[in-house]
Amino acid sequence: MDSCWAYRLACCFSARRNCSLAPDAAAALMAVVATISLGVGLAFAAVGAWPVLPFSGLEIIGLVWALLAMRRHAGDCERITLDACRLRVEIREAGRWTRHELNASWAQVVAGGDGSVRLRGQGREIVVGRHLDAQGRCSLATELRRRLAALRQGTA
């Protein structure tokens, strides 16, 4: 399993969204493209054809917007932490963290018919494993069940 998809099995499981372009690479690429495009615009402005430049600028704004929009979600991730009495789920989406806490003694791992995995407890249901493939979700559900059962038996 590729590292970016893998849950690291300890008491903390984390997974992040697949994003094949690192933020640094995106920034470098943007800098190169902007330099070329604005350079062309400036060269034409220098010979009197200045209307090329605003179009270059507009287009670079569009490209920056596109890469920022992708970057907003590049850090999307999920973290599931299990300690002696709490099962904590932290979800980061578009830079915003959402945190859920369940009582580990009562929490249940439920596999949905659509292949999803949910954590159920205290009248709530939280979908987890959204960044994993079906096989990864299955492994996650099995491992969480095993650890919750061990916790309840006091052998964790």
Added chain:
Amino acid sequence: MEAAHAHESGTGHEHAHHRAGIMRWVTTTNHKDIGTMYLWFSFVMFMVGGVMALIVRAELFQPGLQYVQPEFFNQMITLHGLIMVFGAIMPAFVGFANWMIPLMIGAPDMAFARMNNWSFWLLPVAAILLIASMFVTGGAAGTGWTLYAPLSIQMGIGMDLTIFAVHILGMSSIMGSINIATTILNLRAPGMTLMKMPMFCWTWLITAFLLIATMPVLAGAVTMTLTDRHFGTSFFNAAGGGDPVLFQHIFWFFGHPEVYIIALPAFGVVSQVIPAYARKPLFGYASMVYATASIAIISFFVWAHHMYVVGMPVAGQIYFMYATVLIAVPTAVKVFNWVATMWRGALTFETPMLFCVGFLFLFTVGGFTGLILAMTAVDVQVQDTYYVVAHFHYVMVAGALFSAFGAVYFWIPKWTGHLYDERLGKLHFWLSFISFNVTFFPQHFLGLAGMPRRIPDYALQFADWNAVSSAGAFVFGFSQLLFLYVVLKTIRGGEKAEARPWDGAQGLEWTVPSPAPYHTFQEAPTLR
């Protein structure tokens, strides 16, 4: 490269949640739907542009004026060029990109699905404007697709509609290219590094950046034409102190990379098809990537080889001559690699392979005449003659169009779930191949003999080859109805296609069933 697990389809969760009827197509954000719309749009425009070409060839069948007035002839020439470049060939390759790139990289869709919808729906608006320009006072622009000043400053309202259409087409191209670049860079499946990507994705990534770099230049050029026409500026108007030659520099700074914007995705298609029917991996993958990038980079430094006769210092002529010749080096690397891929391969010649081998042969002919035209001393003699027309049709039609036909035959089993009629496909190839050469090869002779382009009438000495060329053009044009028939027949039925109908085809796109489900790779595949 193989996916670690096959695509799960037919397991009950492959429902297509989309609207029915016309609204499905208006509102769709699905890359396959949008790809399909691009392809149909480009075919319709190919037919419209083709009819215009046939009007031109009908008029040129004999010397003298037979069917149309010179003004209308010029309008047909202009619209044929604009429609074929911006309405037919470019959208066709964007259509292939939409359909195939997400499948090839294991992405669920394009990065900006809604923007993808907008990019497509701008196209019919631009097409309507272009065609409507024929019906306004003064008719459509008669400048040729290059829209050269000062003629473009003097034309009627049809020119304004053309400028508006070019702006809209440019917006569509920019949105499309940003979308394609972002998709390829961000949405590759884990394990698919850049140097493991299919060549078609590489060529499109480089093309997207070419578009990003050049489209503002075209937008600026037509905006300046517009302001010269209506807002009292004098960018290109010599009477006001402007410089018409500046327009040519600006236009060709866009126009020459535009040739590669069309050619590079065609190279990508050929790089997918030849290994599949040679049953061998592509020879020299890394050198193909570097050659593609080199062609793209050098294309920015050769624009003035279109302008040797407008007045340029000898040093400038020599520089542009050598720079142009330099492009032949990476192009030759590509041709060598395609031939080396076929060398000792288990070759079979199904229709897609025939079109790609046809491409290889004819594109090389077009490349060689390009080298001849790059020589300043020769170009001065044949500038604006039919030799140039023959050259760029060998590059554009035999290059881009033949590879587009190859792409349709190659991927249509994946799109429709049916195999096409091989016998009719081959008939389409041979009709197209022979009639194409009958149409355009004699134009080399006409050009060398001195026949100027963009004229409705000509001296008697050019009559024979013009008659041959026109006859070939009509056969070529009507052969494309056979293509339409084959495509419609394949959509309606035929032998069921397997997930991988070509035994030599490799890649993620062949791991999904045929026809490809409405949603694919909603979970990224893991590559090994």
